[in-house]
Amino acid sequence: MSQKRPRILLISSRGQVGWELQRTLAPLGEVVATGRNREARLVVDLANPDSLVQAFDEVRPTLVVNAAAYTAVDRAESEPNLAEAVNAVAPGIIGELATRQGAAVIHYSTDYVFDGASDCPYREDDKTAPAGIYGRTKLQGEQALLESAADALIFRTAWVYGEHGQNFLKTMQRLFSERDELRIVDDQIGSPTWSRMIAEATAQIASQLKMEPARFGERRGIYHLTAAGQTSWFGFAQAILKNSESDCRLLPIPSSEYPTPAVRPAWSVLDNRKLKETFGLALPDWHCSLQQCMAEV
Numbered sequence: 481m482s483q484k485r486p487r488i489l490l491i492s493s494r495g496q497v498g499w500e501l502q503r504t505l506a507p508l509g510e511v512v513a514t515g516r517n518r519e520a521r522l523v524v525d526l527a528n529p530d531s532l533v534q535a536f537d538e539v540r541p542t543l544v545v546n547a548a549a550y551t552a553v554d555r556a557e558s559e560p561n562l563a564e565a566v567n568a569v570a571p572g573i574i575g576e577l578a579t580r581q582g583a584a585v586i587h588y589s590t591d592y593v594f595d596g597a598s599d600c601p602y603r604e605d606d607k608t609a610p611a612g613i614y615g616r617t618k619l620q621g622e623q624a625l626l627e628s629a630a631d632a633l634i635f636r637t638a639w640v641y642g643e644h645g646q647n648f649l650k651t652m653q654r655l656f657s658e659r660d661e662l663r664i665v666d667d668q669i670g671s672p673t674w675s676r677m678i679a680e681a682t683a684q685i686a687s688q689l690k691m692e693p694a695r696f697g698e699r700r701g702i703y704h705l706t707a708a709g710q711t712s713w714f715g716f717a718q719a720i721l722k723n724s725e726s727d728c729r730l731l732p733i734p735s736s737e738y739p740t741p742a743v744r745p746a747w748s749v750l751d752n753r754k755l756k757e758t759f760g761l762a763l764p765d766w767h768c769s770l771q772q773c774m775a776e777v
């Protein structure tokens with residue numbers, strides 16, 4: 481007798497990570513991806529819990545991958561209620577619905593749950609202290625998901641870039657062709673991480689766990705998932721420039737010369753050891769991934 485093919489509910493295939501996940505998850509089951517507008521096959525608005533209930537009822541998933549989030553870090557400061565509904569409340573609802581239906585959950589979170597005062601890579605159980613609304617609501621979402629009994633894995637990632645969606649790489653590429661000189665913040669340190677690497681690691685882990693929720697349950701918890709190495713936004717911009725045909729001049733500046741509504745952590749490098757020890761996975765150095773990404777785009 482043939483086994484039923486797993487069904488994967490991918491909440492939003494429109495963002496950077498979600499777009500890559502459509503392809504990497506496809507060999508593991510039937511992927512049903514959601515969007516926010518009526519053109520989507522299945523509409524899910526995380527600020528509207530009813531739409532989540534309907535999606536779960538329709539798909540009856542084996543695995544739910546939530547790639548949607550309110551990611552506008554600065555705008556969140558003036559839209560805290562919406563950021564909270566999407567980032568803090570919805571993950572708990574996803575957890576409850578998944579528990580009810582016996583589905584596993586994969587969810588993403590952020591380095592912005594930390595305040596950036598450390599100078600050695602953050603471990604999963606280090607003290608969190610988000611500086612802004614985005615980080616605070618993402619942290620609440622982690623907690624809400626873990627408080628549900630769901631067989632859930634949470635991957636905290638950082639500084640995501642890629643071919644699809646809005647990100648620093650694409651902004652730099654545009655500005656390099658428009659400007660002769662750019663001033664870039666040099667005192668915030670993190671690990672630029674290619675969306676494709678996140679999606680590939682996600683699929684490898686789901687495959688290792690044989691798409692069986694109970695196996696996810698054995699490994700439930702938070703994992704740091706970023707590229708190896710670290711740099712500043714200025715260093716990131718320099719590396720992009722090196723791989724571009726532009727003679728734009730880059731000037732390093734302190735964050736104090738580039739004020740933003742939300743405060744960012746000054747140093748948010750994540751320690752990926754737990755991911756390596758648990759799943760035998762390590763993402764490549766950010767330089768290598770960037771080169772590969774830029775060669776393909």
Ligand SMILES: NC(=O)c1ccc[n+]([C@@H]2O[C@H](COP(=O)([O-])OP(=O)(O)OC[C@H]3O[C@@H](n4cnc5c(N)ncnc54)[C@H](OP(=O)(O)O)[C@@H]3O)[C@@H](O)[C@H]2O)c1
Nearest residue numbers: 494495496497525526548549551588590637638639640645
């Ligand atoms: N971007 C980063 O640098 C970064 C860093 C650390 C962690 N993360 C985390 O990684 C995950 C993936 O991020 P990403 O960079 O792929 O994000 P992204 O490119 O900004 O995409 C976010 C997605 O969420 C969807 N979305 C927003 N509000 C929604 C709502 N109310 N209902 C349903 N969908 C909604 C968006 O849909 P529309 O396309 O319709 O707007 C979009 O598809 C998120 O959990 C994020 O917090 C990202």
